[in-house]
Amino acid sequence: MAGASACGGAGCGPHCSSSSSGAGAEGDAPAERMGRLSIAAGASTTTCGKCDGGGAVVAVSGGAGMCGECFRAYLFGKFKLAVTSNAMVRPTDAVLLAFSGGPASRVALQFIHEMQSKAIQSWETSNSQALPAFGVGVAFVDESALLARPEHESEMATEDIKSIVSSLSPGHKKVHVAPLEDVFSSGSEDKAATLKEVVGMINDETGRDDFIRCLLMLSLQKIALENGYTKIMLGTCASGIARHVLSATVKGQGYSLPADVQYVDTRWDVPVVLPLHDCLAQELSLLCELDSLKTQQLLDRPCSGINSLVASFVSRLRDENPSREHTILRTAQKLKPFSFNMFSANGYHDFLPSRLRPKFQNVDTNDTTFSEILCLICGSPFSESELQNLENTKHKAQRKIDMYTAHCCQSCHFQILPAATDMYEHFFSLLPKFWTEKVDTAVTASANHGSLRDQIEDYLLEEDDDEN
Amino acid sequence: MGSSVGDGAKLQPSREGGRLCVRCGERKAALKRPKTLEQICRECFYVVFEDEIHQTIANNSLFKAGERVAIGASGGKDSTVLAYVLSELNRRYNYGLDLFLLSVDEGITGYRDDSLETVKRNEIQYGLPLKIVSYKDLYGWTMDDIVKAIGLKTIVHSALDRGAALLKADKIVTGHNADDIAETVLLNILRGDIARLSRCTFITTGEDGPIPRCKPFKYTYEKDIVIYPFYEIYRIYSPNAYRGFAREFIKDLERMRPRAILDIIKSGENFRISTTTRMPEQGTCECCGYISSQTLCKACVLLDGLNRGLPKLGIGRTKVGAGSGDGMQHAKHSERNRSSLQGKHGNLDF
Numbered sequence: 001m002a003g004a005s006a007c008g009g010a011g012c013g014p015h016c017s018s019s020s021s022g023a024g025a026e027g028d029a030p031a032e033r034m035g036r037l038s039i040a041a042g043a044s045t046t047t048c049g050k051c052d053g054g055g056a057v058v059a060v061s062g063g064a065g066m067c068g069e070c071f072r073a074y075l076f077g078k079f080k081l082a083v084t085s086n087a088m089v090r091p092t093d094a095v096l097l098a099f100s101g102g103p104a105s106r107v108a109l110q111f112i113h114e115m116q117s118k119a120i121q122s123w124e125t126s127n128s129q130a131l132p133a134f135g136v137g138v139a140f141v142d143e144s145a146l147l148a149r150p151e152h153e154s155e156m157a158t159e160d161i162k163s164i165v166s167s168l169s170p171g172h173k174k175v176h177v178a179p180l181e182d183v184f185s186s187g188s189e190d191k192a193a194t195l196k197e198v199v200g201m202i203n204d205e206t207g208r209d210d211f212i213r214c215l216l217m218l219s220l221q222k223i224a225l226e227n228g229y230t231k232i233m234l235g236t237c238a239s240g241i242a243r244h245v246l247s248a249t250v251k252g253q254g255y256s257l258p259a260d261v262q263y264v265d266t267r268w269d270v271p272v273v274l275p276l277h278d279c280l281a282q283e284l285s286l287l288c289e290l291d292s293l294k295t296q297q298l299l300d301r302p303c304s305g306i307n308s309l310v311a312s313f314v315s316r317l318r319d320e321n322p323s324r325e326h327t328i329l330r331t332a333q334k335l336k337p338f339s340f341n342m343f344s345a346n347g348y349h350d351f352l353p354s355r356l357r358p359k360f361q362n363v364d365t366n367d368t369t370f371s372e373i374l375c376l377i378c379g380s381p382f383s384e385s386e387l388q389n390l391e392n393t394k395h396k397a398q399r400k401i402d403m404y405t406a407h408c409c410q411s412c413h414f415q416i417l418p419a420a421t422d423m424y425e426h427f428f429s430l431l432p433k434f435w436t437e438k439v440d441t442a443v444t445a446s447a448n449h450g451s452l453r454d455q456i457e458d459y460l461l462e463e464d465d466d467e468n
Numbered sequence: 469m470g471s472s473v474g475d476g477a478k479l480q481p482s483r484e485g486g487r488l489c490v491r492c493g494e495r496k497a498a499l500k501r502p503k504t505l506e507q508i509c510r511e512c513f514y515v516v517f518e519d520e521i522h523q524t525i526a527n528n529s530l531f532k533a534g535e536r537v538a539i540g541a542s543g544g545k546d547s548t549v550l551a552y553v554l555s556e557l558n559r560r561y562n563y564g565l566d567l568f569l570l571s572v573d574e575g576i577t578g579y580r581d582d583s584l585e586t587v588k589r590n591e592i593q594y595g596l597p598l599k600i601v602s603y604k605d606l607y608g609w610t611m612d613d614i615v616k617a618i619g620l621k622t623i624v625h626s627a628l629d630r631g632a633a634l635l636k637a638d639k640i641v642t643g644h645n646a647d648d649i650a651e652t653v654l655l656n657i658l659r660g661d662i663a664r665l666s667r668c669t670f671i672t673t674g675e676d677g678p679i680p681r682c683k684p685f686k687y688t689y690e691k692d693i694v695i696y697p698f699y700e701i702y703r704i705y706s707p708n709a710y711r712g713f714a715r716e717f718i719k720d721l722e723r724m725r726p727r728a729i730l731d732i733i734k735s736g737e738n739f740r741i742s743t744t745t746r747m748p749e750q751g752t753c754e755c756c757g758y759i760s761s762q763t764l765c766k767a768c769v770l771l772d773g774l775n776r777g778l779p780k781l782g783i784g785r786t787k788v789g790a791g792s793g794d795g796m797q798h799a800k801h802s803e804r805n806r807s808s809l810q811g812k813h814g815n816l817d818f
Binding site: 204206245246248249250251252253254255257258305306309313316317320324327328330331332334335336383414 | 653654656657658659660661662665713717720721724725727728730731732734735736737738739740741742
């Protein structure tokens with residue numbers, strides 16, 4: 001999945017940490033921090049090159065210096081373009097914004113709010129009122145159980161987030177705060193304990209980190225499904241994607257890599273969209289400072305293991321060349337995406353004026369039109385060798401455990417499954433049922449399919465029987 | 469640098485009650501193998517090291533009996549070990565290859581002297597004939613001459629190919645190891661070079677050209693290569709040159725998770741790159757007939773410039789005929805930009 005990790009001070013993605021950014025702290029001198037965070041290296045002039053306002057340059061992009069206003073418009077422009085050209089949001093959509101508290105998701109929240117406000121205004125002033133404004137909700141997944149933070153910090157963070165959201169009007173946005181452990185089946189058991197137990201069974205540090213990210217995505221899916229949201233919007237930005245490109249590469253996931261770096265991801269029950277896909281973490285941090293957009297990072301969890309190594313590496317590269325992240329992104333864009341990386345055009349909405357129909361495609365959330373097999377834990381599409389392994393297992397498998405194991409990609413197999421194979425049974429029993437049930441269904445379906453064919457095989461005519 | 473063992477290997481002093489080798493269970497474990505962290509004895513290490521390379525050669529059908537194979541010999545540890553292992557395996561498994569060492573003398577005073585000495589020693593030790601071709605032989609200019617003319621050192625990569633052709637080789641083998649290939653995968657991602665990215669994990673390249681090149685060490689860890697000759701008597705190699713960001717990153721990665729190097733190679737092999745983006749048009753140079761994506765290959769452009777007294781023609785991305793001011797600036801700029809992303813072997817093309 002498009003995981004996010006520490007981005008050397010800027011923060012991006014739904015659950016990324018940026019421990020060093022301190023964007024939430026009010027104490028630092030703004031001018032000094034702007035100097036540090038601005039991308040104004042090598043600006044050819046000191047006043048804005050885009051407008052006639054003569055404002056001071058705060059950031060540079062493509063050699064052009066921009067004043068605060070223009071910079072803001074430039075970022076919003078990228079956001080809006082991503083949303084409209086990928087038909088990310090339909091008028092009937094209820095969009096759930098994943099809010100981590102960091103600068104990137106803060107900007108995503110701000111921008112989607114502005115788009116919503118405009119849509120509300122248009123609707124109110126339009127005669128036909130044919131196009132309703134889409135709804136927006138905000139989700140925050142609380143990882144305190146794993147961070148061993150005192151409860152009051154968790155409450156403070158939650159209150160902060162609620163106040164940030166409620167300050168945005170018009171358009172009421174419901175805030176959903178869910179503890180991460182809610183992904184585990186309810187019951188009388190202590191979910192937090194289950195969470196800690198299953199994470200504790202993972203020996204590899206990077207594996208733990210990635211596993212938690214997978215749980216985060218599941219958590220968002222759960223919130224969206226239970227509350228009727230039709231899209232999940234992540235704040236994952238270009239910097240986070242660049243890091244993911246490298247970390248997936250070093251984990252041997254070169255085949256599945258394109259799945260996580262596109263604008264649209266419909267693998268999940270609720271499709272996921274990435275409108276900040278082309279914005280750099282530094283740019284987003286800078287905007288938060290310029291516009292005093294409040295962030296909340298008390299409950300950040302720093303990334304670890306290989307993810308942390310990659311983050312430092314990219315940081316060094318960025319220092320040496322600020323456009324490196326974009327280059328990495330461009331390389332990834334040249335890899336072939338999967339069929340689930342776009343919405344299927346399965347019809348249109350009756351109420352849409354015909355001129356707008358081509359823009360908004362229908363998404364049947366329950367219709368898995370793609371044929372790829374996905375890893376049961378991380379959702380990566382299976383490569384040739386993984387498919388081969390699955391086929392072989394299907395023929396030999398006696399136990400459910402073997403099927404579960406064969407439905408894990410090689411990376412999850414190595415870094416997430418417990419080292420001792422006799423622990424598999426217990427490990428899988430603890431995993432969210434959401435995941436293991438999918439495999440159960442798939443197994444039953446193919447078993448049924450198999451036996452059905454067996455039953456009618458004798459009655460099926462060969463094609464050349466017609467001749468006789 | 470002379471006799472140290474790679475970071476990841478730990479030599480255990482043999483003592484009573486020491487660990488036993490996990491492979492033979494008989495001899496005491498002498499080291500922890502960097503690639504797999506297995507604790508094995510010296511003899512078993514030789515066996516697995518050589519066996520894995522033989523498997524790579526066999527599984528990928530790298531050679532045919534009777535082929536004349538040039539071993540690109542730089543005097544570095546990779547090519548020294550390559551020369552030894554290949555001649556050993558050739559004997560042991562009857563590959564039927566006509567092996568010889570091929571070394572390129574760029575003609576830089578004081579630079580190659582040590583490594584050429586090493587290669588000469590290899591010739592004696594391994595009984596492999598050594599052929600040295602100089603830049604002067606190939607192009608009429610030594611590196612010193614080139615530097616005098618344009619003030620820049622430039623490596624002309626087709627030197628090895630030209631030398632091999634001169635000596636009627638059917639194939640070239642080079643000592644590029646797993647670390648090198650992993651580094652190249654990363655560098656190509658960082659540079660956005662999708663065409664090279666699609667080719668850089670191929671174990672054999674240039675099959676449609678005059679002389680194919682292959683890399684038997686594709687899956688061999690650099691640290692294993694460093695340890696292998698440890699017990700041999702002669703093992704002086706030239707110190708590693710510039711190590712860029714990417715190589716440091718790979719070292720750190722390896723420490724955290726040894727298999728990551730192979731995982732990078734696996735990713736490189738599995739990238740979903742459409743065949744249309746794969747290769748740029750492979751034509752041939754109008755002047756010398758070698759593979760070139762332009763009408764004139766870089767070597768010919770460079771030599772043409774030198775011969776005509778036009779400095780820096782063919783360096784960097786300067787177009788032929790560009791105005792001298794901007795052209796030079798551009799050339800210098802692209803040189804600088806490349807510096808931190810230089811792989812160990814300078815350029816990214818093998």
